[in-house]
Amino acid sequence: MSSLNFENQKALAERFVSQMLEKNYDRAASQFDDQMKTAFPESELKKSWQRVTLPAGDLIQMGVLQTAEMEGHRIVSVRCQFELSAIDVQLVFNSQGQISGLSLIPSKTEYHPPAYVDISTFQEVEVTIGNGKWAVPGTLTIPNSSSDNTESFPGVVLVHGSGPNDRDESIGPNKIFRDLAWGLASKGIAVLRYDKRTLKHASEFTESLISKMTVKEEVIEDALLAVNLMREAPEIDSKNVFLLGHSLGASVAPRIGEQDPDIAGLIIMAGNIRPLEDTILEQFTYLYSLSGSMTDEQKATLESLKVKVARVKDLKPSEEVPSTELPLGISATYFRDLGSHPTEEILKKLSMPMLILQGGRDYQVSPTNDFEIWEKELKTRDNVYLKLFPSLNHLFIEGEGKSTPQEYGVEGHVSEEVIEVISQWLKVG
Template identity: 55%
Template sequence: MNSFEDLKETAQNFIGLLFAGDFTSAAGKFDDQMKIALNEAKLQETWINTIIEAGALIQLNAPKTAEVESYKIVTIPCSFQRSIIEVQITFNKEGQISGLNFIPTSMEYHAPDYVDKSAFSEVEVTIGEGKWALPGTLTVPTGSEPFPGLVLVHGSGPNDRDETIGPNKIFKDIAWGLASKGIAVLRYDKRTFIHAKQLTPDMVDKMTAKEEVTDDALLAADLMRKTEGIDTKRVFLLGHSLGATLAPRISQQDNELAGIIIMAGMTRLIEEAILDQFTYLYNLGGNITPQQQAELDDLKNKVDKLKDPEFIENISRQDLPLAMPVAYWKDLHNYDPANTVKTLDTDILVLQGGRDYQVLESKDFKGWKDALNHRENATLKVFSELNHLFIAGEGKSSPQEYMVEGHVEKEVIDYIVEWIK
């Protein structure tokens, strides 16, 4: 019979095939009974339905093993953006897969100490209407109206309204923290999260940041202004990561916003940021493996191709970094955050984590600083110990750090409250 060490490796390879979308090879590891119970098409459907709401994979955790009668079981917990899914694989004596379970584990949220739950209430709202209407939550302070309002705009990827990453809920921290201090906050599920199953491949190919982010952010700001008890002249917008990068564009299209808050926004081209991120992550261990170097070389080649104006006109998704749609790249190439922010008359707050490896103080924050130099209505602040999620830590930041429970630092909450008020 196969040893547990061999079966652990087989289990990890099997999960790798699932993530690669190679369901033919994955189903080929089943015994005869499993091939009937869970054929290739059913395996694909089950896997996609399991992970569709889990978000991006952050890491595979250490395998756990068990033995029941003549079967050996390997369970690998997979940490995703919004949940942990345990992939439980049962092997027969011949080392074939004779059982497969996907077991989701939700992560409980614990409110930070700066939250006073008696200071606010929450109501469910709907942003927009029709096919792409989005469910959201409006957090309203108790006390005398009208309240200043803040709309939260997510980072890249299919984010929920709390911007859940592992056990952390960045937007819930901000909403509850600010509402405890008398500021109403609106957060909502992103279109690519709540309507993922309605997005056809053709729609995804044509999607740009306008459909993914901007359109819904504008609707949310409009809803906030129309909400009873909100000061219509004091509605602000806070973007995080991609949302922060696009905040100047959103403000350019909504001249009623009282101000924008840019939390970890990029001023570099997105492909340069992606290359920098992968280079950083592959160097965290000290030595880059030959495979990692090959992947970096391939990514750099794709980034270089994007700089050729003629090439981008005849490019396919497979030739692009992360296989992102061509329309998406073209849209972002036609947008310069630093130059756009210069055109705004509104108040601007730029916040940056000093330990952020995704959005860099030395490049992105410097870009905002250079663009807003000597502007009296612009405030810029670096929090040296905070990462991309504005959670405190030590040493070099890593994706694994996002799986440790923490909260948006109280100093950040207080800084935003003081700036708005």
């Protein structure tokens, strides 16, 4: 073996993964030995990487997981914790320090139910939301019936945040929607959750299709289909089907309620009510400030982002603007659609009951700038209840101090107090 020690190879492994994350596939592939260059040309490397990582969402954190030595080769595994799953990038180095082997291994995280869940009190049934090309699989969690089988249950449909979320809204080791489904079912409330269209049919979303997509295709259509499916289930009280949205799902919940006024009520968890572009800028500013002082690169990124935010504000009807000129590469069509359906205007016409919940440590949706607007808009309504949980983050998980993205990579559960507030509101309100 060469003089390269494991510390050298750890650094090489992290550099390789960073280059892949930054889409510098040519630079990453240049570290391969001759055999790997033949077996894994740049085009194949890109294809394999995207197939595994695109459905996993945004990166939360990255670090060397373990090292090993076998038959003269050194193996370094780098754990990439994405929003929806963890992926282990296993690299084999030869004696010259070149990469002679590569494996991308999705890491399954075992779910540990929180103490407030009683799995003996409910059952789960697999269902399909919609039909045809965009049908998505889901799970209906149903409380066990009483002995006379005459009981019907209130139902809740869960609507995800942004990105290609699975039915559990898995973020790192956390499964927010499974916590909600199992926690509420333990209290006699049925819950329907499902995989997002952009996850189940990820390969169908070409650049052309994404450029034309709005929140209607991404979220609203399947949410409405799910509500109708739940109403038809024999165990469900069809007049008591509610909709619970988290993050983006919460932001568009009033719009869903507007389209289906028979929904019994809306539960809004961390709902952004301001323009999306403003929230994006606020998030980046917060994240860059965590280290105390911004780097020159971060300052430049923020200045560029401010220009892109201003570009969104100035969008004209039907104007063609490359997504590269807009925040996070989101299309002009998507931003225009959100801007043409302001939540405050929808709320003025919406009479259904609402429960508005917010974490006080949430840096993605502001407990002041957003939650206070919900309060202002709805304070005169006697069928609306608002509650702030000071110690909870965007995932409604308990914590201390400033919230960070790394916090999402630590296993936790939706607070029991949140489950209790929702269940009581459903039964009383």
